[in-house]
Amino acid sequence: MNTFLSDNLKQLGKLFFILAILIAGQAEAQQLKRKATLGLRTSILPDSLARVHQLKSGIVVTRVSSHSTAEVLGIKQGDIILSVNKQAVQAPADVASINQLLTPGQTITLQLLRDGKKKSLKGKVVAKPLETAESTNVVYDQVDFRNGQLRTITYTPKAAGNHPAILFIPGFPCQSIDDYGTSPYNQLIKGWSDLGYVVMLVEKPGLGDNVNTPSCFDIDLSTEIEAFEQGLLKLKQLPQVNPENVFIFGHSMGGIVAPILSQKHSLNGVMVYGSPYRPWFEFATEMFRFQAPATGKDYVAHEETMRQLHHVMYRFFVLGQHPDTIAAADPAYKKILQEEFQHMGGDIFWSRDYRYWQEIDELNLTKAWAETDEHVLSIWGEYDFEIVNAEDHKRIVEVVNHYHPGHATFLTMPKTNHSLILVPGMAEGVAQMNKRDLAYNKANFNKNLITETDTWMKRVMKK
Template sequence: MKRKYISLIIIMLLTQNIFEAQTLKRKGLLGIMMQTLTDSIAMQNNIYVKTGVHITTVMPNSTFANLGVKQDDVLTKLNGSSVSTIQDVLTITNELYEGDNIEAEFYSGNSKKIKSTALLGRPIEAFENGDVNYGEVVYEGNVLRSILVTPKQARKAPVVYFLQGYTCGSVETATNDNPMKKLMKDWVDAGFAVYRVEKPGVGDSKSSKHCMQISFDEELTAFKEGYKDLLKQETIDADNIFMFGHSMGGVIAPLLNEMKSPRGILTYGSIAQNWYDYMVDLYTKQPKHFGVSDAQIKEDNKVNLKFNEDFLINKLSGEEILANKAYADFFSANELNFRQNQYIGRHFDFWQNLADINIPEAWAKVKTNVLAMYGEFDIQAISPKGARKIADIVNKNGGKGDFIVVEKADHGFVNFNSMQHNAETLGNGTYMIHARDNYSFLLGKESVKWMKAKVKK
């Protein structure tokens, strides 16, 4: 009897903890874009600090703006802890919420400064023609922030499940000049609800592991749990769910299709080949957009292609890669990240796990409507072959695939005059400024037109 009583108390405590976890506090907003400081970055920007995090952008009226931090300053400590990588900053700020005190040690030129302020909360989203509902997706080790925007006065609206790309950035879009916000506004104005779920540790989400530490399978689980939550929403039409897979989201979409086939899947800037093969193309073809000669690409690929095999197929750790002198020399700018098993913004587990996913096979199982879109000036997706192949695979296996090129658009829903114009803004740091005023209205128009034609009456 005593044992049963103790068990009952444990169950009650566990239930209480789960209940308490379901009330997410509002996370703070630093208001910066940053990169790990390297020797080359320091030299280019006349920085004399040896280690730290290089601040590339400071948003107006943000926490870091209030601290007096400016572009090209170097953050060296946060709340008394030294920081040398983006991951260090995220680890500290992941436990901070609106109103918490934050102290930063940073360098402006040769001047060391230490300042503190109250952490500002993330702005709340607003849509002129939509009601924004903040919710939570709860599963083991995670309480993820969900956001559902429903058209005003709509009942049982068709809905778009927005599946974001590979980065660990938030999908909240409080500013109206954000191209992603403008795309979602087009959908809401056309009568579609929009659903999103933050990744583990991102935005308001409270997780045992941050997005930058999880594997691809763990990320897929987060989107699956989001899909379960979406299917339970009473204000949407579960027979008219459309998935919009942006970039890596276009890899997630066909895997979610195995849970419940949606009315349609739209992909933008995605691929239909396995990740190892895509990376070979990335090393071989993408540099040409940035003016790298064929001879230099061939020379670089003596290391890149062997690294691709050791990294994705042989699954070496960061320490094992750095033990190879050829790799250590070639990737010297990535040494700190490699020692933390980080590569291009994600953990080694993410990329190595992703390399085991059979992407063409996943698309072969999709029997629903699919619109595969490619932006004419998309540098990241490399070429329209990926989108065209998605449509071809779907059509060959019993689905209904369409393919279109969105004129002038790039990977981030932004219009450019040419591929070179896109590369120039990426290279000189003016991309975000250009993006504010150059949203691809054609992308919104084409996606709305296709979905309206596929809605089940």
């Protein structure tokens, strides 16, 4: 080899080496960093509490996560948080925005109301703990989403080989996948992983460790579907996954996302639990009519409320009006929006952007299920307070089997509520839901759901 060629090859080799270092450094820089969080679940301050305590803003703490900043600070369920770092809070979306700015070790101060007395708390922000599992590997990764990245958490069997896989899609709340704790969600996911399934969770935009993604409270349904779609594509490409045996499990509103994804992507099966089939206007009307008397509201008084609800929902779902426009039309409508939809002005409606709900109502779920040629397991809990009867789940099965005979199966989970928890009856389930008793929820998760879904998946798997 001549000297000129040799020298140039050496220079080229050095160039490739430098490029490799730069690329490796860039890949490392793109790894999502672990963020901190308050570790709270909150709800909008009811007008009744605001009047009693003469408050103009605030949010009610409904849950404090273990090993979280909130727990270290001594925040308790039922506290009313007034401000964080001197920033007033009036909606759960405010907490999500604050979480995105927190870093471990940062000093944080909160003003809150407890038992009618104002209290100040101050301490250090703690890092979020990493999820662990005895029998499986828990992998923290990410997937590209538009101009940012979404956190994924994947439970992978330690045994070598290609495994069946499940994409888990939760309900509508803007709740981080880092906050499942010992909840029924966590028990279901770990139950599947213990049986040899790869299970992936995808963080909704604007939550958790995500970077440069829009707020969960600002996005519409299409954006959320796109986020889960990116997770599904990544799941199917994992080396531990058998792409011929990939399933989706959609809980509650996640069961609306599931058939939309199945229309576009080849799957083995789709499982839905506690998910509506009808247009949301139609479904919500029945839900409102059933729920209020079940919680003790007078039938005649509730009928008056229903008449107002009809007007509000017609304007919202059919005419596509903004909630503020509806509220301005009639004081009675404004009252309904506040009490039934937690709308206090602006774009937030039922704790999500109003367009999210309008888009759900516009979906043609009959068409989506008719075009789902995968196997389908439609699961209804006997004491589901949200899906008040089995008809929606039975209709999913009827539609799928009409167009794809023998593909769909209906399953009832006896004595099980919307949250996958065993309860003695509907009334007891409602009371338990209002108590927010985490210890009860942990102890009474219906483990038969793991067994039933595993049996069904094994039956329809490609060998």
